[in-house]
Amino acid sequence: MEHHAGTALLTDAAPILGFALFFVLLFRKFGLGATLGYLVAGAMVGPQVLGIVGDAEDKMGIAELGIALLLFIVGLELSPSRLWRMRSDIFGFGFLQVILCGLVITAIIGVSTRFSWAAALALGLPLALSSTAQVLPMLQSAGRLRTPVGERAFSTLLFQDLSIVPLITIVAAMSRNPADAGGPPGWQLGLYTLLAVGGLVLVGRYLLRPLFRLIGNLGEREMFIFAGLFVVIAASALMHALGLSIALGAFVAGVMLADSPYRHQIEADVEPFRSILIGLFFVAVGMSLDLGAIAERPVFVAGMAAALIASKTLVITLLARAFHMPWRRAFATGLLLSQGGEFGFVLFAQAQQAMLIENSAASLFGAVVTLSMATTPFLMMATRRLRTEPEAAAREMEGPQQDGASAIIVGYGRFGQTVAQMLLGQGLTVTLIDRDVEMIETAGTFGMKVYYGDGTRLEILRQAGAHDAQLICFCIDGDPLDAEMLHGVRNAFPDATLFVRVYDRRSIMRIRGAPIEGAVREVFESAIVMARRAMAAVGVDESEIEKTDADYRDRDAQRLKIQKETGDIRAARDRMFTHATVAAARRGEEE
Numbered sequence: 001m002e003h004h005a006g007t008a009l010l011t012d013a014a015p016i017l018g019f020a021l022f023f024v025l026l027f028r029k030f031g032l033g034a035t036l037g038y039l040v041a042g043a044m045v046g047p048q049v050l051g052i053v054g055d056a057e058d059k060m061g062i063a064e065l066g067i068a069l070l071l072f073i074v075g076l077e078l079s080p081s082r083l084w085r086m087r088s089d090i091f092g093f094g095f096l097q098v099i100l101c102g103l104v105i106t107a108i109i110g111v112s113t114r115f116s117w118a119a120a121l122a123l124g125l126p127l128a129l130s131s132t133a134q135v136l137p138m139l140q141s142a143g144r145l146r147t148p149v150g151e152r153a154f155s156t157l158l159f160q161d162l163s164i165v166p167l168i169t170i171v172a173a174m175s176r177n178p179a180d181a182g183g184p185p186g187w188q189l190g191l192y193t194l195l196a197v198g199g200l201v202l203v204g205r206y207l208l209r210p211l212f213r214l215i216g217n218l219g220e221r222e223m224f225i226f227a228g229l230f231v232v233i234a235a236s237a238l239m240h241a242l243g244l245s246i247a248l249g250a251f252v253a254g255v256m257l258a259d260s261p262y263r264h265q266i267e268a269d270v271e272p273f274r275s276i277l278i279g280l281f282f283v284a285v286g287m288s289l290d291l292g293a294i295a296e297r298p299v300f301v302a303g304m305a306a307a308l309i310a311s312k313t314l315v316i317t318l319l320a321r322a323f324h325m326p327w328r329r330a331f332a333t334g335l336l337l338s339q340g341g342e343f344g345f346v347l348f349a350q351a352q353q354a355m356l357i358e359n360s361a362a363s364l365f366g367a368v369v370t371l372s373m374a375t376t377p378f379l380m381m382a383t384r385r386l387r388t389e390p391e392a393a394a395r396e397m398e399g400p401q402q403d404g405a406s407a408i409i410v411g412y413g414r415f416g417q418t419v420a421q422m423l424l425g426q427g428l429t430v431t432l433i434d435r436d437v438e439m440i441e442t443a444g445t446f447g448m449k450v451y452y453g454d455g456t457r458l459e460i461l462r463q464a465g466a467h468d469a470q471l472i473c474f475c476i477d478g479d480p481l482d483a484e485m486l487h488g489v490r491n492a493f494p495d496a497t498l499f500v501r502v503y504d505r506r507s508i509m510r511i512r513g514a515p516i517e518g519a520v521r522e523v524f525e526s527a528i529v530m531a532r533r534a535m536a537a538v539g540v541d542e543s544e545i546e547k548t549d550a551d552y553r554d555r556d557a558q559r560l561k562i563q564k565e566t567g568d569i570r571a572a573r574d575r576m577f578t579h580a581t582v583a584a585a586r587r588g589e590e591e
Contacts, residue, residue, distance in 0.1 A: 015052045016283055019045050024279075032374055035134060035342055038279050039370055042286020053287065065233070066277025067346055068250035072232045073274055074161045075254020076267050089152060093323055094159025097337075101315050102128035108307050115361070118174045122356040123365055125167055126347035127308055129160045130337040131373055138336075138377070149332045152320065156337060164343055165251055168350055175354035196242055197252050200235055204256030212262040216437040216452050224262075228270040231257070261440045262452040264433065268459040278342075285345045290363035301364060305371040309338045309379070335383060339376045340369030407471035408433065408464050408496075410455030412443060415501050415522055416475030420448075423471075431464050456485060458492050466493040475501045486514035505560055512564040528552070 023044070024037035045052045106124025109115060115123070135157060139150045208231060215223045231253050239249030257263060294301055313334040320330035348362040406428040409416050416432070423430050432448065433455040434440055440450045453460040455474070466472060472489065474481060481500060489498060498516040502508050508519050528549065535545050559572040 012053045015045050016041070016280070020279060020283055030377075032377060034279070035131065035282055036370060036373055038282035039286040039289075042283035043289055043291065044286075045283075046287030046289070048289075048291045065236075066274060066279075066281045068232055068236045068246050069270060069274035070278055071161075071164065071251040072254040073267055073270065075251045075256075076258050076263050089155030090159045090162075093152065093319065094156045094162075096319055097156050097316055098125075098128050098160060098163050100319065101312050104311050104315055105308060108311060109304075112304070112307075115357070118176075119351070119356050119361070122171050122174065122351035122354070123348070123361070125170065126344040126351075127340050127365070127369070128312070129163070129167075129341040129343050129347075130157060130312075131339050131341035131376075132157045132161060134339065134341075134373055134376060135336055138380070148325065149329050149336065152323075152325065152329075152333050153336050156316075156333075160341070160343070164346070167347055171347060171350045171354055171356065174356060176356060196239060196249070200238070200249070200252045201256050204253070208257065209260055209262075212257075212260065212266070212452075213437055213441075216262065216265075216435070224265055225269045225273075228266045229273065232270070261444075261450055264451045264460050264463045265453040267463045268453065268457065271459065271463075282342070282345070285366065288359075288363075289366055290360050293360040293363050294367045297364065301367045301371060304365070304368045305375070308340060308368060308372050309375060313338045331383075335379050336376070338379070339372040341373075344369045406430070406469065407473065408455070408461065408466055408469045409473045409475055410434075410461075411474065411476035411501070412436075412439060412448075412450050413475070413477050415477070416473070419473055419475055428471075431469075433460065433464060456480060458488060461489065461493065466496060469493065469496045471499065472496045473499045473501075478503060481507070481511055483511045483514040486511060486516060490515040505563060508560060509564055509567065 019041040020038055023041040024034045027037035027040070028034060044050055047053075102121075102125040104124075105127045106117075106120045109124050110117060110120040113120070135153060139153065211227060212224070215227055232250050235249035235253035236246035237249075240246050257266060313331075315334075316337055317327075317330045317334035320333050321327060325333065345366055348357070348365060351357045352359060352362045407423050408431045409420050409423075410433050412420065412432045412434040413436070416434070420430055420432060432443075432450040433453050434450050435452065435454060437452065440452055443450045451464065453464070455461060455464075455476070461472065466489075472493065481502075486498060486500070489496075498514075500511065500514075500516050500519045501522055502511070502519045504521060508521070511519065532545055532549060535548070536542070555575045559575040562572040562575075
């Protein structure tokens with residue numbers, strides 16, 4: 001039996017992954033996003049088209065862990081300081097957007113269908129949410145994430161992510177499921193929620209941080225992955241045992257680690273699992289779509305998708321104008337957020353479990369979300385001229401303020417500390433990354449926030465905001481860098497200027513050909529400073545000191561150039577100052 005189950009898993013996994021790979025690549029190529037690719041792949045392999053794979057419900061149970069991981073990562077992003085800095089857009093504009101769009105769409109559904117008000121609300125509120133998975137990559141690829149439109153859209157999406165938990169709670173409160181009705185009363189459920197959240201916060205402060213500190217000291221990367229997955233699953237299991245939302249447990253687990261120095265490392269390690277399981281979730285949604293119900297009512301699906309896009313665009317545009325955005329930017333924000341989002345599928349499933357809607361309704365409105373997502377890239381292209389501000393007005397507008405790091409410093413030892421102090425003194429926003437746990441804790445006592453992580457890994461740099469950084473400075477002790485790694489960083493983050501601290505000239509030879517702005521030997525300048533002061537102390541004239549300094553630098557640069565070209569550390573030894581070369585130079589001067 002176990003052998004049969006294992007074989008069935010392999011048999012199902014191959015077509016699921018193959019179809020998902022094909023359709024995601026295809027949809028990505030045409031700018032339609034990965035989510036649509038997963039949905040179409042699921043529909044194709046599912047029982048209603050090719051029938052290659054069945055039992056969508058079984059796969060949905062596994063894939064729900066992906067939703068928990070997604071909310072865990074959302075929680076990791078929401079440090080208290082970040083929430084406070086963006087409070088106006090997040091809790092002002094974002095809150096009003098969800099409420100107003102949700103009520104308007106609920107009214108449209110209530111008027112145009114025979115659904116009860118509870119069912120209309122269970123469908124309307126999820127449709128107020130937009131697609132983070134689609135909008136953010138669009139903004140990043142177009143380089144518009146730091147524009148006023150991008151910042152407002154990002155803040156709104158952030159609140160929408162935050163609103164998932166209360167929306168799940170609202171759906172649960174309206175449940176008609178006898179199993180839910182037989183559960184604890186509402187006040188007791190609320191008490192359980194408060195106690196569980198409080199318990200998770202205490203566990204995070206007094207158990208999880210010491211655990212991750214221990215793992216960091218051991219230097220075991222695999223243990224970070226195990227620990228991250230354990231935190232998500234344990235928190236979700238606790239909530240499930242109390243009859244609460246597993247998404248709430250995962251979200252709280254993320255928030256309680258958001259301000260820890262291990263956030264970037266945890267996020268980078270959990271991200272691949274989240275991506276795979278989220279993809280499986282959307283494949284399972286595609287498999288479970290009732291294509292027959294959709295085929296019977298194509299006009300309803302198209303009309304509801306058009307109503308969704310039009311109503312959200314209008315509401316968000318008017319709301320943005322009320323928040324003093326110029327009308328072109330307001331319209332662009334409305335169009336950008338006009339589609340339904342991936343969390344709609346999650347909430348539709350919750351509503352179906354609560355017996356508020358039937359499977360056919362979940363499939364119909366899942367198709368509405370899918371169609372609305374497909375239209376966004378085309379709407380943005382079609383309205384480009386209308387949304388683009390006149391050139392003169394664009395010149396007069398003040399540029400957006402930096403929200404992420406202007407510089408990322410990898411390595412916060414004695415070298416990195418000086419670099420950080422100089423950049424901070426100039427007013428640049430700096431993100432610090434290091435792997436030395438003791439140093440991180442010591443830096444905290446001086447008011448410096450240093451994140452734990454291996455800054456030579458692209459995923460760690462990506463989580464730290466390298467896509468938006470102007471500078472990436474590798475100030476790592478020792479000799480861990482090579483040209484291949486630096487080429488990878490340049491390819492991944494082409495807008496960032498790279499600087500490297502190197503141990504000695506051998507280190508420079510190892511990174512020859514690397515796309516860096518500069519390499520600084522860690523003791524080169526300090527040694528020259530000491531030599532200059534030593535010469536002055538024994539009475540050498542300042543002009544002679546300057547001449548010797550310039551001569552040494554010139555000889556060293558010539559020697560280093562030849563060494564890099566030949567790969568031979570012993571090359572150009574005649575360019576060094578030695579007893580023999582100095583004596584020969586003096587004899588030449590005397591002659």
